[in-house]
Amino acid sequence: MDYEQIIDDCDSVVSFKEVVGGLYLRKYITTSSKGRHEYDPEVMLQLILFGFMENIRSLRQLEKACRTDIRFLYLEDRIKPSFMAYQRFIDTKLKISIDDIFTVINQFLIEKESINTQILSVDGTKIEANARKISFAWKKAILNYQSKLFIKITKQLRSLRQDLPGFHYDIQDSYQAGSLTAVCQQLEAHIEKEGINFVYGQGHRKSRIQRHYELLKKHRILH
Incomplete structure (x- = not known):
């Protein structure tokens, strides 16, 4: 057929x-x-x-x-x-x-089609057509991806607040890559001040601060 x-x-x-x-x-x-x-x-x-x-x-x-x-x-x-x-x-x-492959595809689409995820409507329909239009189903998928990413970032920041009481960063509905860079820089300053050493490989247990830093850095890249 x-x-x-x-x-x-x-x-x-x-x-x-x-x-x-x-x-x-x-x-x-x-x-x-x-x-x-x-x-x-x-x-x-x-x-x-x-x-x-x-x-x-x-x-x-x-x-x-x-x-x-x-x-x-x-x-x-x-x-x-x-x-x-x-x-x-x-x-x-x-x-x-x-999950990681799907994230790569979404990022590819965002860059290739110059999709501004900040102006998409909730149902994904108010989007101008491109010369090589991708269906709104894909753009819904991108929205879902970003929504889930924002939830992960919020969860990570709340956990960081518990582990590092002196850390101050407002919980938001959405996050920009630049703001996450600022968070990472705050953590880098704390890590340097406290003399925290990062460890890698089998047999080495990462500190919670190292885990926070690596996850936030990853979220910044995927954003």
Whole structure:
């Protein structure tokens, strides 16, 4: 069956395929010269990522979608992986987590399409069309990503306040990369003043201040 003739050009799966087609997904996949892949690894990753975008987090639900949802049939090139096949793929083939890959894609879209996430409406519809428009489903995904990131940052700052009572930074509804840089600089000054040494590698236990600093620095980069 030619699914391209059935699926509407405005469907989110079309824009998804367009976006991932412009990315080198194989760099996130561990390759091996021994034996054959159970399924095409790039197709497997596409199916998982599209499921992620559609808020399908259960591998059993993903298996079902690949058998019944025409959009997944459009992506899967006639393969129908079981939930166990997905689990093996995630456990043995991916270099980084699905969350991290999805974050990279969102950041790629924000930069490529010059998306100003501060002016998007809550439902993601009030956005000017670009020459190569990406469906609002992707922009909803970006909003969801940033919303979850802001929640993580707030949680981290509250935890930091408990561990470092002298630390002062207002909890906000949203955060700019520049403001997170200021937080990191405050922490750097405290770390230098107290002579706190960072440790790395197995057998070394990181201090809570080091963990706070590294997480906030990561959030600043992902912002």
